[in-house]
Amino acid sequence: MENIFDAHAHYDDKWFDEDRDSIISALPESGVVGVVSNATDLKTAEFLQGYAEKYPHIYFTAGFHPECLDDVPTDYLDKLERFLEHPKCVALGEIGLDYHWDTPRDLQKRIFEEQLILANKLNVPVIIHDREAHQDTMDYLKKYKPKGLVHCFSGSVEMLKEVLKLGMSISLGGVVTFKNARHSVECAEYVPMDRLMLETDAPYLSPVPFRGQRNDSRNIVYVAEKIGEIKGMTPQQVLDITTENARKFYGI
Secondary structure, X not given: OOOEEEXXXXXXXXXXXXXXHHHHHHHHHHOEEEXXXXXXXHHHHXXXXXXXXXXXXXXXXXXXXXXXXXXXXXXXXXXXXXXXXXXXXXXXXXXXXXXXXXXXXXXXXXXXXXHHHHHHHHOOOEEXXXXXXXXXXHHHHXXXXXXXXXXXXXXXXHHHHHHHHOOOEEEEOHHHXXXXXXXXXXXXXXXXXXXXXXXXXXXXXXXXXXXXXXXXXXXXXXXXXXXXXXXXXXXXHHHHHHHHHHHHXXXX
16 A cells, blocks of 8 residues: 555654664655654654654654653743744644653643643644543643644544544544454544544554554554445545645644
8 A cells, every 4th residue: 555644653762772764764665655753752852853854754743741741841842842943843742631640630731731822822733642631631622722633542432523623633543453442443433534644653552463563654554444444445545535634734
């Protein structure tokens, strides 16, 4: 297949330390035309900027993930704004709320809100992380109404309806291929094709038949096959539409 766009990955992850360049450089040979690799703090944003400058098909984001808030500098918003001036920095992210871990919720909420305000000020899209924090995440999204993508969408169809009302999009990845992925399948059935993107969240969440192994952007094809089954489309049709959606969303 061709025209594959991975809307959300993490190629800075240590799982890629031994062969990162060989994997990234080979992606176009497998039909991958674009990858957005997401930062989780300033260090990863700087690292990913280097790869975006090295490879034409790689783009990056800058933002503070809710699990990475131990050492947020007081001037972090200024630093993020400078990253976002880079022509290949296509969104503010990955930002959001994660109540699975023990990061103080008040701190998560403050940093999330400040980044949403910055995104609206700069008129840039945001990449939303929401784990076990659906209600609070939606409260902030409804308050600020950013141009946004809720990545690896894990909510119900009811939550999806609220996201769509805000004009936002979702991305789905390997989870939709899992046997117990009822919510993901229901959301794939419901979401309009013009609000859907495909992702890996690499190196995590590999689709069946590679579940449990390291994921990379080539595995998007298995997600496209599953969504094609759900939507009554060919996998290539799914890829073509979601790639166009990603290019439009990220301004590529």
